Amino acid sequence: MRKLLSQFQGDKAIWAYVVLLALFSFMPVFSASTNLVHVVGTGSIVGLLFKHFGHIFVGIVIIFFVHRIPFDRLKYIAPVAWVPVSALLLITAAQGMMIGGANASRWLKIPLLNISFQPSSLGWIALIAYISWFLWRFADEKYTFGWSLLWLGVPTLCIIGPVLPSNLSTAAIILFTIALLLFVGKYPMKYMTKIITACAIMIALAIGMFKAFPDMAPSRYKTWEARFSRFGSEDKDEDRYQIENAKIAIAQGQMIGVGPGKSVQKNFLPQSSSDFIYAIIVEEFGFLGGMAILIVYILLLFRFLVVSNKAPNLFGKYLAFGLGFSIIFQAFINMGVAVEIFPTTGQPLPLVSSGGTSIWMTCVSLGIILSISRKEEQVKEQLANQQKKQDEFKRILEEQQAEDDLKNENDSDDNPIYAVLNK
Template structure:
């Protein structure tokens, strides 16, 4: 058993809290699944629970496999990974996939194995890795606005561009994370002003264009506009229906909740096992349960920052920060939507919400972070071994010197000299 556990290397606290979140996910997913079975009529409760177990099991396996790969190898992949991923993203955006009569152009279906996934998560990871590589590669060079715009603008456009029309919230999270990584990487502040100003102008022109020519607007443009307009209002519509039921669930939870599996609002929330699972957690486990989940993500953020700070090089530092922050930021947005701090976005709660793509891509990021912390432990162990060898060598020298001193003193004494003869 000890030998098996020794294979799980890296930051032990991250491992512990990731496993804890995975275990805690089963009760709310099991509870919320009754809505899918009895109201929507999708499968069976046991089937959905085993499906979630399969997602979690594969996710933990992904973390284990990825964390055993030296993260430095990503230096050779990061500069080019965004290119094939962007092609997949454009194919996904162009296909116009429909699921249950609803627009699902953020999904890509693999025909041979009949599996659908969201490539935006791949774009998310690949772009953070690329920006981390850029900051590491040009750390000793002076930035110019034209050069950095060329190196950063093209990959960002080709990754975020195809994601934006179908998934505004994910595109916004990616952009915000990239800006934060650049800020941590000491990217010149004067260039940020130009980029933000240019971005604001482009967004304003795009909105005006879409309003003037609705036929060329993205299919979800009206949905975005309606959600922002109705955010915080009292209008009765589908979005308000979800938010109001989420707030009712949270209010019913009070301090300690109504009890595991006893949620009532799960029967009224359309996305009770994914987008609004936090509301079900608070209803069943109360304010204390909700704060407990929030605290776990905060602790994970702290551990991610520790790994980033102790990373053996700048590439690992920026990569751990970007991937770690994006995971926790996504969690904060999911919880914020449930309490109406943010408009409805459709972001899952990492490692808790049901859904294979969300869990697996989060696990890839966690595997990379643990690989960085594993490298840190290896470097620390190497330094400790070197120090131990130096101390051992010093001790041997001191013993030899002591023996030489004894021999010299013996030969110098006349009595011992006669006896030696």
């Protein structure tokens, strides 16, 4: 067992928090699945639970294999990884999938494997890796605004462009993460100000144009507008229906909750096992359970920052920060939606919500972060071994010097001339 556990290297605290969240997820997913079975009529409770177990198991395997790969190898992949991912996103967007008259082109199906996934999650990782590479590669070089805008703007637009029409929240989170990563990477503030100002003007012009010419607006524009305009209001619509039931679930939880599996609102929340799973957790485990989950994510954020700070090079530093922050920010968004701090989005609770793509892409990010921390441990071990060798060499020299001094003293005592002079 000890030999098996020794294969799971890297930051032990991160491993512990990941396993803790994964194990805890089975109870709320199992409880919330009754909504899908009895209300929606999807499969069986046991079947959905085993499906979630399969997602978690594959996710842990992904973390294990990714964390064993030296993260430095990503330096050769990061500059070009966004190109094939952009192609996947364009193919996904070109499908033109519509649900209720709105663009829902988020999923890409692989016919041979009969599985579907969201390429936007892969684009998220690819773009963070590219920005981290850029900040590392040109850290000591001076560049103009136009030159840097070309290097940063083209990959960002190629990733964000296909994602935005069908998934505004994901596109916004990616952009916010990239902006924060550029700030941490000491990208010139005067350039950042120009970019932010230009984006604000473009957004204002786009909103004005869509209001003046509604036919030119994306199919989901009305949904976005309704979510922002009715955020915090008492209007009765589908979004308010979800929020109100989430708030009822949280209110019923009180301090210690109604008990595992005893949630009532899971039967009324359409996305009780994914988007609104935090409301079910608070209902069943109370304020204390909800705070416990929040604290675990905060502790994870702290460990990510520690790994970033101790990374062996700038590429690892920025990569750990970007990937780690995106995971925690997604968790805060999910919890914030449940308590109506943010408008309704489709962001899952990392490692807790059901869903294969979200779990697996989170695990890819965690594997990369653990690979960075594993490299830190290897560097520390090498330095410790070098120090140990130096101490051993120093000890041998001291012993040899002591033997030489003793030999010289004995030789001097045996010398007749030294003996006469000594008398």
